[in-house]
Amino acid sequence: MKKEVTRNHAQSKNHFNLMIRNLGHSLGASEIGFSDLSRLPAQKRMHYNHAITVMIKLSDGILNQIESAPTHTYFSHYRSVNRLLDDISLRILLALEAQNYASVAIPASQSVADPDDPFAGAFAHKTAAVLAGMGWIGCSALFIHQRYGPRVRLATILTNAPVAAGEPVTQSGCGSCRACVSACPALAIEGQLWTPGLARNALYDANACSQHMKDAFHHIGRGAVCGLCVVACPIGK
Numbered sequence: 001m002k003k004e005v006t007r008n009h010a011q012s013k014n015h016f017n018l019m020i021r022n023l024g025h026s027l028g029a030s031e032i033g034f035s036d037l038s039r040l041p042a043q044k045r046m047h048y049n050h051a052i053t054v055m056i057k058l059s060d061g062i063l064n065q066i067e068s069a070p071t072h073t074y075f076s077h078y079r080s081v082n083r084l085l086d087d088i089s090l091r092i093l094l095a096l097e098a099q100n101y102a103s104v105a106i107p108a109s110q111s112v113a114d115p116d117d118p119f120a121g122a123f124a125h126k127t128a129a130v131l132a133g134m135g136w137i138g139c140s141a142l143f144i145h146q147r148y149g150p151r152v153r154l155a156t157i158l159t160n161a162p163v164a165a166g167e168p169v170t171q172s173g174c175g176s177c178r179a180c181v182s183a184c185p186a187l188a189i190e191g192q193l194w195t196p197g198l199a200r201n202a203l204y205d206a207n208a209c210s211q212h213m214k215d216a217f218h219h220i221g222r223g224a225v226c227g228l229c230v231v232a233c234p235i236g237k
């Protein structure tokens with residue numbers, strides 16, 4: 001009897017995942033992931049138990065135009081994909097709330113005024129994506145999707161909805177590659193392999209990266225990364 005109840009519960013969770021996944025894909029998401037956040041401090045996850053990750057794959061055509069500097073087209077693409085992510089997240093959020101599940105959507109690209117880390121968002125999208133089993137954190141501190149590498153953008157919906165969570169990734173897949181280290185013009189990437197819980201500044205210097213963007217590519221636009229570490233990565237190329 002107990003087994004039967006457990007199986008029904010798992011089935012209804014899977015049914016829920018399917019409903020969210022179908023909605024996300026119909027709106028343009030490349031992949032939807034589900035994670036259990038309970039191992040994170042409650043404050044960090046805003047007291048929500050689960051996360052839904054919305055992922056969009058970036059255009060290879062646009063990324064492949066980047067040779068030694070970002071392009072205007074890349075800058076615009078980056079912005080457009082962020083907007084689409086926010087739209088998809090909003091639609092999923094409204095669908096969850098219509099079923100009375102408390103949830104909040106974290107914008108794809110928004111820094112909050114944290115004196116300890118001026119480059120941090122309200123919640124790290126990469127954390128949820130790794131816990132969902134979608135990929136790992138590269139030496140570049142970028143999220144590296146199992147198939148598309150760093151050629152993706154992410155958004156997150158924190159929720160108390162009963163989703164079936166994926167199996168977290170706990171190891172870097174970078175191996176002996178350090179292509180992003182050599183590609184970085186700001187010397188911002190340390191070259192250390194990620195392990196769960198490693199602080200971002202052990203991997204890369206966000207200040208040096210941002211300053212390089214301001215100094216070298218001010219004419220292209222504010223708020224996007226230069227992209228050389230993205231195109232150098234062999235995963236997803």
Ligand code: SF4
Pocket residue numbers: 183184185186187188189204208209210212213225226227228229230
């Ligand atoms: S975006 Fe550019 S400057 Fe920043 S870490 Fe990547 S390669 Fe270096």
Ligand code: SF4
Pocket residue numbers: 138139140144173174177178179180181232233234235
């Ligand atoms: S370029 Fe190599 S080391 Fe850097 S993130 Fe990609 S796989 Fe990892």
